[in-house]
Amino acid sequence: MKFTKMHGLGNDFVVVYQKDPLNESPRDLARAVCDRHRGVGADGLVFILPSERADLRMRIFNADGTEAEQCGNAVRCVAKYYYECVSGVKKELTVETGAGIQRVWLDVAGNRVDQVKVDMGVPVLQGEQIPVTIRKDRVVEEPLEVDGRHFAFTAISMGNPHVVIFVDDVVSFPVEAWGPKIETHPYFPNKTNVEFITVRSNRELDMRVWERGAGQTMACGSGACASVVASVLTGRTGRHVIVHLWGGDLEIEWSEQDDHVYMTGPAEVVFEGKWLGSDASF
Numbered sequence: 001m002k003f004t005k006m007h008g009l010g011n012d013f014v015v016v017y018q019k020d021p022l023n024e025s026p027r028d029l030a031r032a033v034c035d036r037h038r039g040v041g042a043d044g045l046v047f048i049l050p051s052e053r054a055d056l057r058m059r060i061f062n063a064d065g066t067e068a069e070q071c072g073n074a075v076r077c078v079a080k081y082y083y084e085c086v087s088g089v090k091k092e093l094t095v096e097t098g099a100g101i102q103r104v105w106l107d108v109a110g111n112r113v114d115q116v117k118v119d120m121g122v123p124v125l126q127g128e129q130i131p132v133t134i135r136k137d138r139v140v141e142e143p144l145e146v147d148g149r150h151f152a153f154t155a156i157s158m159g160n161p162h163v164v165i166f167v168d169d170v171v172s173f174p175v176e177a178w179g180p181k182i183e184t185h186p187y188f189p190n191k192t193n194v195e196f197i198t199v200r201s202n203r204e205l206d207m208r209v210w211e212r213g214a215g216q217t218m219a220c221g222s223g224a225c226a227s228v229v230a231s232v233l234t235g236r237t238g239r240h241v242i243v244h245l246w247g248g249d250l251e252i253e254w255s256e257q258d259d260h261v262y263m264t265g266p267a268e269v270v271f272e273g274k275w276l277g278s279d280a281s282f
C-alpha cells in the first residue's frame with residue numbers, strides 16, 4: 001500500500017489515495033500504521049476516495065482505529081495532495097466527509113499548495129442540541145465534575161464532538177492528566193475531543209488539545225473551530241481569531257453572514273512510502 005506522510009501544524013497523517021471505495025474496515029490497519037514504534041507513526045490514517053457528491057471523499061481513522069466524522073487538518077492535507085498529485089487544475093474543491101460536504105480553497109504558488117481555507121460547516125451547541133443559528137447572546141458554561149475536580153465547559157459539535165475548557169495557563173495545564181479522563185467521561189456517549197484554552201486577547205487564543213482516539217496532538221483544526229465558537233458564545237473573543245496551537249497558528253472565522261466556521265492554515269508533505277505490513281490488503 002503506497003502512502004504519503006503529511007501534516008497540518010504537526011497533526012500528522014498517513015494519507016492513502018485510492019480509486020476504489022473501502023471494502024472493509026481499516027480499523028486494525030489504522031492502529032498498525034499509526035503506531036509510532038512498530039508502524040509509520042501518525043495521529044491518523046486518512047483515505048482519499050471517489051465520491052458521487054463531491055470532487056473527492058475523505059475518511060479519517062484515528063490512531064486507535066476509530067473513525068471520526070471530520071478532521072480539519074487532514075482536509076487541508078488531502079486537498080493539497082489532490083491538487084498536486086491528482087487534479088492539478090481546480091483551486092476550489094469539494095470534499096465529502098462524515099460531517100457533510102466541505103468547500104476548500106487552495107492558495108497555490110507555482111504548482112505547490114501553500115495555505116488552504118476550509119468551510120468547516122455550521123457549529124452545533126451540544127447539551128441543548130440546538131443549532132447556534134438560533135441566536136444566543138451568551139451561553140453559560142456547563143459544570144463537569146471529574147475525579148473531584150470541577151470544570152466549566154462548553155460542548156460544541158463540528159460534526160465531531162468537542163469540549164472546550166478555559167484555563168488560566170495552557171502552557172502549565174496538565175493536559176495528559178485530565179484530557180483522557182474527560183475524553184472518556186460518561187457524560188459524552190461518543191467520547192469527545194477536549195480543548196484547553198487560554199484567552200490571549202479578543203483576537204487570539206492559546207490552545208492545547210487532547211484528541212479523541214489520538215491523545216495529545218500538536219494541533220486540531222476542528223477543535224480550533226469549536227474553541228472559537230465557544231469563546232464567542234461565552235463572550236471572550238470576537239468572531240475572527242488567531243488560534244495559537246502547539247504546532248503553529250490557524251486563522252478561524254465564525255461568519256455572521258452564514259454561521260459557517262472558516263479555517264485557514266498550512267499543509268505539508270513529508271515523505272512517500274510503501275506499507276509492507278501483512279494487513280495491507282488495500
Ligand SMILES: N[C@H](CCC[C@H](N)C(=O)O)C(=O)O
Nearest residue numbers: 068071072073160212221222
Ligand atoms: N480525533 C478527532 C478526529 C481528528 C480531528 C483533528 N485532528 C482535526 O484536525 O480536526 C475525532 O475523533 O473527532
